[in-house]
Amino acid sequence: MDNISMLFIFVPILSLILLALNLLLAPHLPYEAKVSAYECGYVALPGQTRSTFQIQFYLVAILFLVFDLEILLILPIAVSLYQVGTFGFSVAVIFFIVLTIGFVLEIGSGAINISTSANH
Amino acid sequence: MKNLFIDILAFGALLSSVLVITSKNPVIAVIFLISVFINAAGYLILLGIGFIGISYIILYVGAIAVLFLFVIMLLNIRLSDLLEAGSQYTKNIPLAIAIGLLFIYEIFTIIPFRIHDVSLISSLLNLITNLNELFLTSDISTLNVVYNTINPILADSTFTNFTQIQALGQSLYTFGAFWLIITSVILLLAMVAPIFITHKSNK
């Protein structure tokens, strides 16, 4: 067995050992006020948890997906820049120019602006 | 040892993909989906296709599954609504079967493998080959192209001593340049659409 698979096996075991230690040694005396959701000393109102949130979070996630894909497609050229030379590099530049159009649109339309959309 | 790990990962991927469609809570389903992705990525890495495996984790797990979770949390679906809606989807079963069959047909056409031992599968493959001859022209040149692409032994890259990712960059930025630019246009569309959809709703 090589070292890295040992690490992959050992680290979960370590965390399970810590969990087991806590289960064995710690007291367990729950009562209703203790196990209710935290609300600064008041009784928590039902139906407020897991509420809907702003669309901007979703937009951040989807733009992240696009940019992440873009960086992942650029990664192979980072190690083969010498081999592909000027041709491959100009392809990469064209690839980036097309995406920069989207980037300019994203900045120009103020899509990511959380503060302005909250005011409306 | 490696074979054992590969088997465990394959089994884990299958098991969690079954659990994705059987679990009731959508968030739990996404967790099993993440488990499918991680298992598949580990499988690919152990097979030696490290870059594809790690990009699976970075993209599918790091971006797509987060997006799914955001959508599910954004919609805040109540479990009872979901069960109610689920009962109406049974009328779409014929559509699902049709799409599934189409997918299997495509896979069997694209991936050239032969199983001589099992008579049922080989007869099915023969049937598909016959169907292909009916639909396509007799020289299946496109299929050969695909076959050459997925079999790296046949590609030119065997002659030079590239690392895997260098070979990928080499072919992506020279032979596949056109496809790369098309990809960038698709990505541009994927960026523009959500910006405008969310922009309209603000006003």
Added chain:
Amino acid sequence: MINNNLILIILNTLISLIDVLLVLLPVLLSVAFMTIIERKQLAAHQRRVGPNTVGYYGILQPFSDALKLILKETVIPSQSNKILFYLAPVSTLIFSLLGWGIIPFGQGLTLFDFSLGILYTLALSSLGVYGVLFAGWSANSKYAFLGSLRSTAAMISYELILSSAILIVILLAGSFNFTTIIESQEAIWFVVPLLPVFIFYFISILAETSRTPFDLQEAESELVAGFFTEHSSIIFVFFFLAEYSSIVLFSCITAILFFGGYNMPELFVNNTFISLQAVVLGLKTCVFCFMFVWFRATLPRLRYDQLIEFCWLNLLPVAVAFIILVPCILVAFDIAPY
């Protein structure tokens, strides 16, 4: 014969177990000392004494804290999703500890000399988002949920900056392997040609480990304690350990990527037979750990919309510009690494 093989297998397993322990135990110790360093240093910045009771100079404070937290009761909210409530902190700890598997502490001194080392780090840091997201969702408390959403959006935004900075380093080194990256810095540390890249890289790792100018998830005045509001005792320790482990890990990776890793400047010639490479790497790591705490003591917290807009409107254009600029220079002068 079979008996011999069995003994060999057991021996191999034992040796790899010792190897893993040789990495993990110092890591856990350094994480423990990182907490006491932070408290002592913050105290020094604010003209206080800091913890000084437990052990000499308060040095045993983290161990007594850990012992106390292990012995405390784990309170599980009745509304929560129990399995996920445990799974989220455990997975956070696991993913942050697994990152140590590929760090080279010296020439060849690594658990796994992975050819895609740096991508492995990126993948693990993208997996780290889930611990935060599920911790907030499973607790079923509105503060935890809002904290986890904020934290997730910030983490994925700054991950873009992180991966583009790393991409630029890879362009100069021509490899994903940590050892090769270190060896290619023998002539000059990458921080010299890539100083602006280093600056936005460091900003992104501050946000990625959610340290102070960017610690919006635990903005005490708005969101109690962020995504771990409901987590107590040992599962809180897991989050704590994971956070400090990733601080030390990212300090180490900063030293490797931009400051020549285990290599000393050639001014200092080591004529002895003792390899000081691990010590050099450790000292460089300490400098960045110090900077993490220094920023915490100095900078005020950003507002949330400023945080996101700073990433998408200011940092990302700069990062994309550098992704174009650096290969431009490499191609124009024909100095791309072979």
